[in-house]
Amino acid sequence: MTGMLTRKRFVLLMAGYVLLSILVLAGAPFFGSERLGLDNVKNALLSHIPHVDADIFFHHRIPRVLLAFLVGGSLAVAGSSLQVVLRNPLAEPFILGIAGAGAVGAVIVISVPGLSIHFGPFSSVQFFSLLGCILCVGAIYWLARSPLGVSMNTILLAGVTINILCGAAILLVRYIVSPHLLVTMDRWMMGGLDVVGYRELSGLLPLLLPGLALLFLQGYALNQLAFGEKMAMGHGVNVASVQKQVFLGTGLTTAAAVSLAGPIGFVGLIIPHAVRRLSGVDHRVVLPAAFCLGGAFLTVCDLFARMVVAPTEMPVGIITAIIGGPVFLRILLKKNRNM
Amino acid sequence: MIETTMDRKILSVQGVNYKYAGSDWQLFSTSFAVSEGEIIGIIGPNGSGKSTLLKLASGVITPDSGNVFLGEKDIAKMKRRQIARILGYFPQDAVGHFDYSVQEVVAMGRFPHRSGAGFLSPHDMDVVGQCLLRAEVEQYRERHFSHLSGGERQRVLLASVLAQEPNVLLLDEPTSALDMQHQVKFFRLLTELVAEGIGVAVVTHDLNLVSFYSHRVLMLKDGKIIEEGRPGEILTQETLKDTYGEGVDIILHPTTGLPIILPGTGLEAQKAKTS
Numbered sequence: 290m291t292g293m294l295t296r297k298r299f300v301l302l303m304a305g306y307v308l309l310s311i312l313v314l315a316g317a318p319f320f321g322s323e324r325l326g327l328d329n330v331k332n333a334l335l336s337h338i339p340h341v342d343a344d345i346f347f348h349h350r351i352p353r354v355l356l357a358f359l360v361g362g363s364l365a366v367a368g369s370s371l372q373v374v375l376r377n378p379l380a381e382p383f384i385l386g387i388a389g390a391g392a393v394g395a396v397i398v399i400s401v402p403g404l405s406i407h408f409g410p411f412s413s414v415q416f417f418s419l420l421g422c423i424l425c426v427g428a429i430y431w432l433a434r435s436p437l438g439v440s441m442n443t444i445l446l447a448g449v450t451i452n453i454l455c456g457a458a459i460l461l462v463r464y465i466v467s468p469h470l471l472v473t474m475d476r477w478m479m480g481g482l483d484v485v486g487y488r489e490l491s492g493l494l495p496l497l498l499p500g501l502a503l504l505f506l507q508g509y510a511l512n513q514l515a516f517g518e519k520m521a522m523g524h525g526v527n528v529a530s531v532q533k534q535v536f537l538g539t540g541l542t543t544a545a546a547v548s549l550a551g552p553i554g555f556v557g558l559i560i561p562h563a564v565r566r567l568s569g570v571d572h573r574v575v576l577p578a579a580f581c582l583g584g585a586f587l588t589v590c591d592l593f594a595r596m597v598v599a600p601t602e603m604p605v606g607i608i609t610a611i612i613g614g615p616v617f618l619r620i621l622l623k624k625n626r627n628m
Numbered sequence: 629m630i631e632t633t634m635d636r637k638i639l640s641v642q643g644v645n646y647k648y649a650g651s652d653w654q655l656f657s658t659s660f661a662v663s664e665g666e667i668i669g670i671i672g673p674n675g676s677g678k679s680t681l682l683k684l685a686s687g688v689i690t691p692d693s694g695n696v697f698l699g700e701k702d703i704a705k706m707k708r709r710q711i712a713r714i715l716g717y718f719p720q721d722a723v724g725h726f727d728y729s730v731q732e733v734v735a736m737g738r739f740p741h742r743s744g745a746g747f748l749s750p751h752d753m754d755v756v757g758q759c760l761l762r763a764e765v766e767q768y769r770e771r772h773f774s775h776l777s778g779g780e781r782q783r784v785l786l787a788s789v790l791a792q793e794p795n796v797l798l799l800d801e802p803t804s805a806l807d808m809q810h811q812v813k814f815f816r817l818l819t820e821l822v823a824e825g826i827g828v829a830v831v832t833h834d835l836n837l838v839s840f841y842s843h844r845v846l847m848l849k850d851g852k853i854i855e856e857g858r859p860g861e862i863l864t865q866e867t868l869k870d871t872y873g874e875g876v877d878i879i880l881h882p883t884t885g886l887p888i889i890l891p892g893t894g895l896e897a898q899k900a901k902t903s
Contacts, residue, residue: 293731296747376725509746513736515726519719520785522688524792525712525740570726573745 294571302568306581313585314358318350320592322599352487357591357605358584359490360550361560363497363542364388365583368557369564369575370504370535373511375433377441378620381557382543385444386451387425388554391547392478393458394421399474400466410492419496419544425451426540430532476604477551493545500541501580503534508573511535515570553606555613556583562620636664638796638827639715644684644694655680655851657694662796662827667818669838669859670831672848673872678831679720681848682798685829686717698796712740716794720801720831722785724773730784731769734759737791756791762817763787764810778805786814790821797821799830803837815841835876835889839863847871863887 319325325342333343368381382388394417398404406413428451432444459478463471510531513521518528546553560583564575567582587605590612594605640661647654655677662668670678683689685696687703696703698714716737724733737759738752748756760766763783768776773784782805789797797818803811815837818828832838838845838859845862847855849871855862868876868889875892 293729293735293748293753296745299745299747373725378725509739509742509744512728512732513739515728516722516724516733516736517719519683519688519717520722522708523686523712523715523717523719523789524736525709527708565726570728571732 294569294573299574302574303577303581306568306578310358310581310585313588314354317354317357317588317592318346321345321350321595322602348486352490353591354588356490356493356549357588359493359497360546360553361556361587361590362580362584363501363546364553364556365560365564365579365586366501366504366576367539367542369561369572369579370507370511371539371557372561373514373572374532374535375429375441375444376515376517377445378562379445379558379617380448381555381561382422382539382546383552383554383557384452384617385425385429385448386455387422387429387448387539387543388547388552389452389455390421390425391418391544392421392552393455393462394418395477395548395551396459396462396474399477400462400470410488410490411495412492415492415496415544415548418548419540421455422540422544422547423537426536426543430536433532434529489549493549496541496545496548500538500545503538504542505576507531507535507538508571508576511572511576512570551604551606553587553609555609555617556587558620559609559613559616560586562616637661638664638699639685639798639829640697641681641685642695642697644681644691644696646680646684646689646691653677653851655684658684658851658853659694660829660846660853660856662798662829664795664825664827665822666827666843667815667822667841668827668829669842669845670829670848671833671835671838671845676848677851678848679800680851682717682800682829682831683719686715686798687711688717688719709740712792712794714795716789716792716797718785718789718797718799718802720804724781727772727774729769730765730771730773730776731756731760733773733784734765734769734787734791737788740792755793759787759790762790764813779807779810782806783810783814786817794826796827797829799828801831801833803832803834811837835863835868839886839889840884859886863889 323345325346326340329340329342330346332338333340333347364382371380371382371385372378395414398412398414398417404413404417429444429448432447463474466474510521510526513524513526514528514531521528560579561575564578564582568574568578587609590608591605594603594608597603642659643657644659645655645657653675658681660668670681672678680689684691687696690704698706698711703711735748735752735756738748738756739746741752742748760769763786765780765783765787768780768784773781776784782802786802803814806814811834818830819841822828830842842859845855845857845859846853847862847867854871855867863878864887865878868878877890877892878887879890880886881888
C-alpha cells in the first residue's frame with residue numbers, strides 16, 4: 290500500500306475495520322460450549338420471560354465478548370505505538386515486561402487478603418497493576434531517553450529481563466501464599482476472560498478511555514517518529530511530549546487490560562503487523578485499525594478457547610501464545626536478515 | 629560567485645555553549661548567522677562540532693547557555709511547529725522504519741502546516757509534487773523508502789525538508805551518499821533556492837563543493853569557529869594545514885580563480901623530512 294492517506298481513503302479503510310468488528314461482536318455471543326435456544330433469548334429480550342439461556346447470553350457471554358474485544362484492541366494499540374516510539378518491530382506490552390509488571394501488582398493484591406479493596410466497580414487490583422505497569426513503562430522511558438544513547442535492542446532485552454524478574458516475583462508470591470488462593474491466581478495468570486460482568490467492565494473505563502485517547506491522538510506525529518527523533522523534531526514534532534504521552538497511554542491501557550484479563554501475550558505484536566500489511570503504515574489508520582482488528586482477533590481466540598475443549602474452557606492466553614510465538618520468531622529472523 | 633547583500637538575517641546563533649553529558653568535549657561560545665540568499669559552508673575535521681552546531685541552531689538540542697533567534701524570536705520560546713515552518717533541518721542519520729512510500733515521506737514535510745489528523749489540502753499536494761520534482765525523486769514516488777539506495781534516500785529526505793517551505797535550511801552532510809553528478813545537482817538546487825531568497829547552512833566534507841558553491845565558509849576545530857570568510861580567503865594551504873594537518877594541495881581554478889583542493893602529493897612533507 291503506497292497511496293497517500295486522504296480523508297476518503299481513511300473513511301473507507303476504517304469502515305472496513307469497523308464492519309469486521311461489528312460482525313465479530315454481533316456473532317460471537319451466539320457461540321460457546323453451551324448451545325443456547327435462540328427463542329428463549331428472544332423471548333427474554335422482547336417479552337421479559339426469564340430463561341437460563343437468556344441469562345447466559347446477556348450476563349455471561351455479552352460482557353465476556355466485550356471484555357475480549359476491549360482487551361485485544363487495547364493491547365494492539367499499545368503495541369503499535371510502542372513499536373514506533375522504540376523503533377523496534379518486536380516491541381509490545383507483554384515482551385517489554387509491562388504486562389508482567391502489571392501482573393505482579395495484581396497478584397500481590399489477589400494473594401494478600403488485606404489489600405483487596407473494592408469500591409464500586411473499581412478494585413485495588415486495577416490500582417496495583419497500574420502501579421506495576423507505570424513503574425515498568427517509566428523504566429523503559431528512562432532507558433530510551435538516556436543521553437548515552439541506549440540501543441533499541443538493549444531496551445528490548447531490558448524488557449525481557451524485567452519479564453524474568455516479574456516471573457520470579459510471582460513465583461515468590463505463589464510460594465508464600467495460602468494454597469486455596471493458588472487456583473484463582475493461576476487461572477488469572479494464564480490470561481482468562483471468564484468471570485466478568487458489566488460491573489467489572491465499567492471499572493476498566495477510567496484507565497482505558499484516557500489511555501486510548503492519549504494514544505489515538507499521536508497517530509499523525511508517530512509517522513514522523515519512524516524516521517528518528519531528529520528528523521521528527523525538524524519536521525515540527527514535539528518529540529519529548531509525544532513520547533511521554535505514548536508511554537503514559539501504554540501504561541494506562543495495559544494496566545486496564547491486565548487487571549481484568551491477566552497478562553495476555555502477543556496480541557500487541559501480531560495485530561500491528563497484520564494491520565500494516567493490510568492497509569499501510571500510516572499510523573492515523575494503524576492505531577484505530579489495530580483496535581478493531583485486535584479486538585476482533587482476541588474475541589475469536591476466546592471463542593476457540595471456549596469451544597475447543599468444551600465443556601471446560603482453555604485460558605485464551607495459551608491460544609495467543611501459540612499463534613504469537615512463531616510470528617515473533619519470524620519477525621526476529623527477518624529483522625536480523627535485514628541488518 | 630554571486631555577490632549577495634547578506635543584510636537580512638534569518639537565523640542568528642548567539643554565543644551558544646554545549647557540553648555532552650558524560651563527555652569532556654564541548655562547543656565553546658559560538659556565534660554565526662544565516663542571511664537571505666546565502667549558502668554558508670560549514671567545514672572542519674571529524675569531531676570539530678559541525679553537527680552539534682547545526683543541532684543547536686535548529687533547536688534539536690538546547691544550548692547550556694546562549695540563544696538562537698529566528699528573525700526576532702528566540703527559538704527557546706517557540707513551538708516546534710512554528711520553528712519548522714521557518715527552519716528546515718536535515719539530520720545526518722535519518723533511517724526510516726516501516727515501509728513508507730516516497731510520497732508519504734515527502735508529505736511528512738507538510739506536518740508543521742497541518743493540524744489535527746493532517747489530511748493534505750490540494751495546495752499541500754501541489755507543494756509535495758513540486759518538491760518531488762525539484763529533488764528529482766518524482767519517478768520513485770510509489771516506491772518504498774527503505775528499498776531506495778543511500779543517495780536516493782538523501783534526495784527524498786531533502787524533498788521532505790523542502791516541503792516544509794522553510795526560509796532557512798540547515799543541512800548536515802546531505803550529499804555524503806550522492807554520486808558526483810547528483811552532488812553537483814544538489815548544490816545547483818541550493819543555488820536556485822537561495823536565489824529565491826532562502827538561506828542555507830550546509831555541513832560537508834567536500835571542500836571543493838564548498839569552494840564552488842558557498843558564499844561564506846565557517847571552519848571549525850575542537851568546538852570553536854577558527855576561521856570565517858569567503859571560500860578564497862579560508863581555503864588556503866595554510867589554514868587547511870593548520871586545521872586538517874598535512875595532506876592537501878590547493879590550486880586555483882583557471883577561469884573562476886576559486887580554490888580547488890586536491891589530495892597532497894606528500895612531496896612537501898618529504899622534503900621537509902630529508903632537509
